[in-house]
Amino acid sequence: MGSKNKLKRFKENETFTNVVQPAREEVLDGFEYKGRWASFFGNDNPIVLELGCGKGEYTVGLAQINPDKNHIGIDIKGARFWRGAKTALEEKLNNVAFLRSQIELVDHLFAEGEVSEIWITFPDPQIKYKRAKHRMTNPEFLERYKKILAPGGLINLKTDSEYMHGYTLGLLQGLGHEIVYANHDVYKNEGAPQEVLGIQTFYENQYLEKGKSITYIQFRIN
Numbered sequence: 001m002g003s004k005n006k007l008k009r010f011k012e013n014e015t016f017t018n019v020v021q022p023a024r025e026e027v028l029d030g031f032e033y034k035g036r037w038a039s040f041f042g043n044d045n046p047i048v049l050e051l052g053c054g055k056g057e058y059t060v061g062l063a064q065i066n067p068d069k070n071h072i073g074i075d076i077k078g079a080r081f082w083r084g085a086k087t088a089l090e091e092k093l094n095n096v097a098f099l100r101s102q103i104e105l106v107d108h109l110f111a112e113g114e115v116s117e118i119w120i121t122f123p124d125p126q127i128k129y130k131r132a133k134h135r136m137t138n139p140e141f142l143e144r145y146k147k148i149l150a151p152g153g154l155i156n157l158k159t160d161s162e163y164m165h166g167y168t169l170g171l172l173q174g175l176g177h178e179i180v181y182a183n184h185d186v187y188k189n190e191g192a193p194q195e196v197l198g199i200q201t202f203y204e205n206q207y208l209e210k211g212k213s214i215t216y217i218q219f220r221i222n
């Protein structure tokens, strides 16, 4: 995408009522919506997050299926989620928001137990050992998710990366967390839920064109 187009999207994001773009300091000093997301949406429906949402396909797709839940896509790249935010406004989906922030700050963005479910869609697997701290299912991230999830809250990981799939399964088993469901090729092996089969992301479509298998894990943190 050209820089002119990006600038246009950044400008438009500022006018979108469903986009929240706090400065890092605001988040660290006591974020206005932490513990108050119900006031943002005007109801206290369950909150579902998509972390590293890119263009926000899951945020919009799940919001269409579940109008009685509030969906928030988080990404640091505003020019990407501009797409999802615009679609949600055009379709008058008032249960959608996009939040521009670092996922590392997620426990500053939401209060304890404020989130009912998390989707992690096609994260960069960060295979190199030095990059492990950025892997979105590493133990530090799981601790952050645990803080903000309500009791029994679910985490969903959908990825093309065999590495990320295997790493996460091994970690969950080792730490004694509950693996609710796992499938290493969702379009081939029967049993994956409709939410997994019926929504495809931008990155997913690229992997599907290359004939890659798509994997899925649903789990709970103990």
Ligand SMILES: C[S@@+](CC[C@H](N)C(=O)[O-])C[C@H]1O[C@@H](n2cnc3c(N)ncnc32)[C@H](O)[C@@H]1O
Residues within 6 Å of the ligand: 051, 052, 053, 054, 055, 056, 074, 075, 076, 077, 080, 101, 102, 103, 104, 121, 122, 123, 124, 201, 202, 203, 204
């Ligand atoms: C590989 S892309 C996947 C995007 C989308 N989920 C999809 O499937 O098309 C990963 C996304 O995560 C975002 N991301 C990666 N690390 C992040 C972080 N620490 N905080 C916020 N966003 C992050 C990137 O900006 C990028 O949009």
